[in-house]
Amino acid sequence: xxxxxxxxxxxxxxxxxxxxxxxxxxxxxxxxxxxxxxxxxxxxxxxxxxxxxxxxxxxxxxxxxxxxxxxxxxxxxxxxxxxxxxxxxxxxxxxxxxxxxxxxxxxxxxxxxxxxxxxxxxxxxxxxxxxxxxxx
Numbered sequence: 001x002x003x004x005x006x007x008x009x010x011x012x013x014x015x016x017x018x019x020x021x022x023x024x025x026x027x028x029x030x031x032x033x034x035x036x037x038x039x040x041x042x043x044x045x046x047x048x049x050x051x052x053x054x055x056x057x058x059x060x061x062x063x064x065x066x067x068x069x070x071x072x073x074x075x076x077x078x079x080x081x082x083x084x085x086x087x088x089x090x091x092x093x094x095x096x097x098x099x100x101x102x103x104x105x106x107x108x109x110x111x112x113x114x115x116x117x118x119x120x121x122x123x124x125x126x127x128x129x130x131x132x133x134x135x136x
Contacts, residue, residue, distance in 0.1 A: 009066055012073040013059045020080045021051035031087040034102075037133060038087050046126060058116050072115060079108045099134055106130040 024047060031038035038044075055076075062068045085101040106127065113123055 005066065009063060009069050012069050013063070016073050016076045017051070017056055017059065020076045021055070023080045024051065024083045027083045027087045033088070034086055034133075040129075042122075042129075043126065046122070054116065054118070068115075072112065075108055075112045075115065079105075079112065082108050102130065102134045106134065 028038040028044065028047065055072075058072070059069065062072075082101065082105040086105045089101075109130075110127060113119065
């Protein structure tokens with residue numbers, strides 16, 4: 001592995017683990033809409049666990065796979081954007097748009113969990129909870 005390629009992967013990992021995870025947590029901590037979801041202790045706990053434990057561990061295991069790191073970086077960027085849309089953007093927002101934002105939030109999160117090969121009772125419960133919010 002060349003020095004430049006390693007530096008590029010490290011930069012992608014650092015931007016995922018620092019600024020993007022913090023953006024996600026801050027959007028939820030200071031939500032202007034979907035406040036009930038933002039304050040849900042299970043969702044908050046999962047996001048914290050994901051950003052501080054699961055994602056760093058996954059990045060360490062996959063550091064040699066430039067494509068996987070790049071794909072996860074792209075998903076984290078999209079997840080950060082969707083989190084902003086769900087909890088912050090356009091507080092006065094049509095219900096149809098809110099459903100699309102919530103569906104995108106859920107879809108990106110599920111895609112990241114699938115990429116990490118994480119499926120268990122807690123993730124299934126979270127998916128069902130998000131589906132309930134989307135459908136209501």
